[in-house]
Amino acid sequence: MLDRTAHSTSLRIDGTALTCADVIRVARHGVPVQLADDALKRAGRAYEIARDSGAKRAVYGRTTGVGANRHAVVDPDTADQHGLRLLRSHAGGSGEPLPDDVVRAGLLVRLNQLAAAGSGVHPRLLHALETALREDALPSVHARGAIGTGDLTTLAEIALTLAGERPWAKRSLDPVPISPGDALAFISSNAVTLAESVLAWHDLRRLLRASHVITALSYRALGGSPEAFSEAVHAARPHRGSLYCAAEMRRILALGADAPAGRRLQDPFGLRAFPQVHGPALDAADTLERVLTIDVNAAAENPLIDIDGEQIHHHGQFSTAYLALALDGLRAALHHAAELSAARLSDLVEPDLTGLSPFLAAGPAGSSGIMILEYVAHDALGRLRHAAAPVTLGTAVISRGLEDHASFSTQAARSTTSAVAAYRTVLACELIGAVRALRLSGEELPAAPVARALAAAAERLPHIEEDHPLSGEIEAAEALTGEFADY
Missing domain, CATH: 1.20.200.10 (Fumarase/aspartase (Central domain))
Structure with missing residues (x-):
């Protein structure tokens, strides 16, 4: 049980300065978090660039399928449901539920990465993660389903919980809408693996x-x-x-x-x-x-939304060879x-x-x-x-x-x-x-x-x-x- 009464100072989340000690303070000691206004603005700008770019060119996971379906173009008539379809198909984890401290740490790491403003998710998802940490509302997340190229199953389960399609393990929040381009942008991360590490x-x-x-x-x-x-x-x-x-x-x-x-x-x-x-x-x-x-x-999402250059880059930053070898x-x-x-x-x-x-x-x-x-x-x-x-x-x-x-x-x-x-x-x-x-x-x-x-x-x-x-x-x-x- 977290003792939040002992912590009056919140941890500022801006996507640049999170330390391992900070993760422990939040995951195990209940230190509250506060999203920096500037980070939220930058995330909003990334969302706008990603949304506008999808109308001009193919963007992996937004206007196309994923994996070997990368060249399959999403039908404009069903595009509004593309994100939810992607999340539902990837929420296939198995095994025992992750411990609460790992889930808290995973929410924090993903929030901080999204605050680095390279994903293009709608800012309301950052608000939702911030609120979940503040209220200690925890999704139920299966342990197995990742191989070091993205925590696709665990993050899809978290996203669907935020969207109201999966039950909460502890407390709950009001459902958050998922924009068509939010799905891959949210799950393209190794946040939960990093959290356990x-x-x-x-x-x-x-x-x-x-x-x-x-x-x-x-x-x-x-x-x-x-x-x-x-x-x-x-x-x-x-x-x-x-x-x-x-x-x-x-x-x-x-x-x-x-x-x-x-x-x-x-x-x-x-x-x-x-x-x-x-x-x-x-x-x-x-x-x-x-x-x-x-x-x-790190803003390691694929594709990366470069808000300074107003460009979209497809890459391999999802690889976690550095982490695996260090462990x-x-x-x-x-x-x-x-x-x-x-x-x-x-x-x-x-x-x-x-x-x-x-x-x-x-x-x-x-x-x-x-x-x-x-x-x-x-x-x-x-x-x-x-x-x-x-x-x-x-x-x-x-x-x-x-x-x-x-x-x-x-x-x-x-x-x-x-x-x-x-x-x-x-x-x-x-x-x-x-x-x-x-x-x-x-x-x-x-x-x-x-x-x-x-x-x-x-x-x-x-x-x-x-x-x-x-x-x-x-x-x-x-x-x-x-x-x-x-x-």
């Missing part, structure tokens, strides 16, 4: 930040060496992500020049190579953010980071590395301690490995051979969403192991963020030494991972 990016970025804190706890439990995080080491190979990761470890652990030496000459890879493995995931998240920021502000890259890098988390968990149950009992057990001989956590972590790692498979190795040839490439960015977005839960579970298992080891050892932590993190975990994770079910602790640790992103 932004939400997944946000969640993974927070988990990647939380991983610094959890790894710091493991570092203390394992008696790690500060040399792996030294400024001199990382200045010699200054990749941005690894520099940041090493700096975060120094900050969280308070590793100054007088930091005590570790227990070993060289630590296991889970500690020693953490910046080198985690850094690429941080960089991949930054790359994805740059791609998303461009695309949520694939993030999941691949994330899998490497998760592997190290699982490796650190294995280190934590090894007496030779902790000086504690096998599996951190505290009961009679043969007690299992946290043995089962390795199974849970590797189950989640297996799911993450499956989600990390690149979607960009596939393609599709459809519409009678005319459309002979697809990025499958929609599938990449779904896989990235799946990766969020899997990575969270892996980190939660490591967190439980690190906290248990620190409790059993009784080690005192320096006055640094790592100590604050341990105190927060100690409040939420029960200290039960004898063997007991760990399911509840895993759930509590998963919740903590999100909070640790702010340490």
Whole structure:
């Protein structure tokens, strides 16, 4: 349930300045939106150019069919129903309904793209999207039906809901007329795929930040060496992500020049190579953010209505190869980071590395301690490995051979969403192991963020030494991972 009472400042939508953080604020925190007057005027001008051009020349989707029907000229006698026919034929999605936050984010992204004034839709559709967001009126949208060349099914369902032909999932608005040229102009976008991608990016970025804190706890439990995080080491190979990761470890652990030496000459890879493995995931998240920021502000509709040149351009901006490849890259890098988390968990149950009992057990001989956590972590790692498979190795040839490439960015977005839960579970298992080891050892932590993190975990994770079910602790640790992103 959105808490709108906490937000008095609205987000201005002008088609140029939407950020990924803005999408999160609206989709999950109920920040209201306000359409900029200038953007609305520009959208109105684009509508006029598109309408007038359709009377002078063939315009794809307005005076013609779509796909392989691109040369089929719309009969003037039935042109007034062309838009609705197109929407009805394309509203063929399937699968489960999209979550509310994805739908809100999709409405916002599409509104902002339309405010960029390249679609030629009637301005009343922009007003309708603005009102839907303000009233939290949400269409029911099926999850499946796109392959990275436009969210045709989901956006057609949204448009038909606005037109009053489909039921609302939550609240409702008065029907909005659909002009003949509005249909393709409205659905020619990847707004819903972008929306899911932004939400997944946000969640993974927070988990990647939380991983610094959890790894710091493991570092203390394992008696790690500060040399792996030294400024001199990382200045010699200054990749941005690894520099940041090493700096975060120094900050969280308070590793100054007088930091005590570790227990070993060289630590296991889970500690020693953490910046080198985690850094690429941080960089991949930054790359994805740059791609998303461009695309949520893009007038990428085909055809593009160029209001400055008063021209119409047919093109291939519907392709989302940048997005698909960025999502694939993030999941691949994330899998490497998760592997190290699982490796650190294995280190934590090894007496030779902790000086504690096998599996951190505290009961009679043969007690299992946290043995089962390795199974849970590797189950989640297996799911993450499956989600990390690149979607960009596939393609599709459809519409009678005319459309002979697809990025499958929609599938990449779904896989990235799946990766969020899997990575969270892996980190939660490591967190439980690190906290248990620190409790059993009784080690005192320096006055640094790592100590604050341990105190927060100690409040939420029960200290039960004898063997007991760990399911509840895993759930509590998963919740903590999100909070640790702010340490």
